C-alpha cells in the first residue's frame with residue numbers, strides 16, 4: 501500500500517513596512533514550530549531576493565513578480581505538509597489578495613508599526629538614505645504600502661513586545677503555549 505500523503509501545510513504570510521518586524525516574528529515562530537516538531541520553512545524577502553528573485557528591482561512589476569514567485573514556492577512546500585512562513589513587504593493589496601486566495605490554507609499577518617517608528621528603528625539604515633533621496637521607490641517613503649483590510653492577525657509592533665506578538669502567532673498557528681520555567 502502506498503504511504504499516506506502528508507496533511508497539507510499552511511502558509512502564514514507576514515506583510516508590512518521594512519523594519520516593522522516581519523523577519524523577527526517569522527523567525528521566532530519558526531523556532532517555536534521547530535521546537536514542537538512541526539516541519540516549517542522560512543521564505544524571507546532578503547534571502548529570496550539573493551536567490552530566487554536575484555536581479556529584480558522595486559518597481560510594481562518586479563515586486564509583484566517577486567511576490568508571485570514566493571507564493572509559488574510556498575504552495576509547493578505547503579502541499580508537502582510544510583508550514584511556510586513568508587516575510588516580504590508585499591506592498592500591493594491586489595497582488596497579495598490574489599496569491600493568498602490561490603493558496604489553500606493561507607493566513608495574512610499585518611506586521612504594523614507607524615512610519616515614524618520604523619524610521620526611528622532604521623534597522624538597516626535604509627530610511628535615512630531613502631529620506632535623503634539616495635534610494636528611489638522606498639516603501640512608505642517614496643513608494644506605496646497598501647495595508648491589508650481584513651488580515652487574520654494585525655500586530656502593532658510599536659505597542660506589543662515580541663513575546664506578546666508571538667503569543668498571538670502561536671494561537672494562529674495552532675501551537676501549544678510554550679511553558680517557560
Ligand SMILES: Nc1ncnc2c1ncn2[C@@H]1O[C@H](COP(=O)(O)OS(=O)(=O)O)[C@@H](OP(=O)(O)O)[C@H]1O
Pocket residue numbers: 517518519523545546549558562563564566567587588589590591624626635636637638639643
Ligand atoms: N526601494 C525599496 N523599498 C523597500 N525595501 C527595499 C528597497 N530597496 C531595498 N530594500 C530592501 O529590500 C527588502 C524588501 O524586499 P521584499 O522582497 O520584502 O520587497 S517586496 O515584497 O518585493 O516589495 C527590505 O527588507 P526588509 O527590511 O526586511 O523588509 C529592504 O531591506
Ligand SMILES: Nc1ncnc2c1ncn2[C@@H]1O[C@H](COP(=O)(O)OP(=O)(O)O)[C@@H](O)[C@H]1O
Pocket residue numbers: 516517518519520521522523524525587611621623656657658660661662663665
Ligand atoms: N513586537 C515586535 N515585533 C517584532 N519586532 C520588534 C517588536 N518590537 C521591537 N521590534 C524590533 O523591530 C525591528 C524589526 O526588524 P525586522 O524584523 O528586521 O523587520 P522587517 O523584517 O519587517 O524588515 C527589530 O530590531 C526588532 O527587535
